[in-house]
Amino acid sequence: MAPVQFQRRGHVADVRLNRPAALNAIDDAMDRALADAWDRIDEDPDIWVAVLSGNGDRAFCAGGDMNAPPTGHGGLSFGGGLTGIGGRLRRLRKPLLCAVHGHVLGLGFELAMCADIIIAADDAVFRLPEAKVGVIDHCGVVHRAIRQLPHHVAMAMIVAGVPLTAADALRFGLVNACLPRAEWADGVQQWIDKLLACAPLVSQAARQAALEGLEHPLGEALARSYPLIAAYRQSDDRLEAERAWAERRPPRWSGR
Structure with missing residues (x-):
């Protein structure tokens, strides 16, 4: 099973994390597949918008796979080089919308923060588990969190592992919308349509x-x-x- 599903529909590229049994945790194969996806998106002039999401009901992404962590191959960073962890910062050229639900942890949280627009289902919960589980590496996620959230909110997540609900993420301006799960897919499409209407x-x-x-x-x-x-x-x-x-x-x- 491909670790990332890539589908183009019209001017939209759908990129779906596809390890639902592992809560879409990012291993090296997914890292490579994401790197390929970003290249395909930037190289195709007929792709105007990229949409990143995760398969399965429980999680957008549970972070890096602790059993088979990504290695930052070829000088790229984890997450296909989009995030700048442990390697060069890879900035996508096209607008990126991220649709999140369920668990949004660690590296998955960072991937979401790389997006230009984040649409959250109301069951999404953002967490930085590093301090609680005793793991830290380059930890680029903390640099994004402290820039995108109020200082003390970010620090509570960073040093104490305090979770952030989708409703609070909307209140603090981290996400653009927080929608009931039943309305979430339609809400994501409405945002895609807004992007496609622009030059x-x-x-x-x-x-x-x-x-x-x-x-x-x-x-x-x-x-x-x-x-x-x-x-x-x-x-x-x-x-x-x-x-x-x-x-x-x-x-x-x-x-x-």
């Missing part, structure tokens, strides 16, 4: 500028140039935006 090259360019700009003081971020913004000026979609505006109609994006 894909603009979303990619703005995403690049926003994330790279965070690495610099505001003045420097404002003064920098961003390659995807520059490339968009020569695109078919920029011309389509002008035509649609002049003709008072919805634009028809091509991603070119």
Whole structure:
């Protein structure tokens, strides 16, 4: 059974963690499969949105597999290199939506925090189990948690293993929506539709500028140039935006 299911439907790439019997814990095979998925997504201009989720009823992802942990092969980080743990930071070019449910632990929590948008089922619970189980390695998850959550909320998770419910994650701004499990799939699709309605090259360019700009003081971020913004000026979609505006109609994006 493939550790990651990859399916393209229209302009959407569905990436599903597929070890439900192991609560989708990430082993080396899943790590490699995720790395392949990110490459396929970035290399295909007809993929505009990526959606990451997990199969099974109990968990999005229970973290790294303690019995067969990922090794960060080929200089990549765990989780296919997306997270920057123990290797280079691999930044996805396309917008990434993560749909989480059930257990969201450790490395699985970090994978979720790599997304641009997180849609949580109301049974999702986020945890950093490292302190309670006595395991720590590069622990990139703590660097994301302390940046994406209020300081003392993150520290309670980091040093005391305090869980975070989906409702509290919404209250603290970690997730974009918290939905009843019965409404969750429809809610995820509604967010996908919102992303697909946008100019894909603009979303990619703005995403690049926003994330790279965070690495610099505001003045420097404002003064920098961003390659995807520059490339968009020569695109078919920029011309389509002008035509649609002049003709008072919805634009028809091509991603070119």
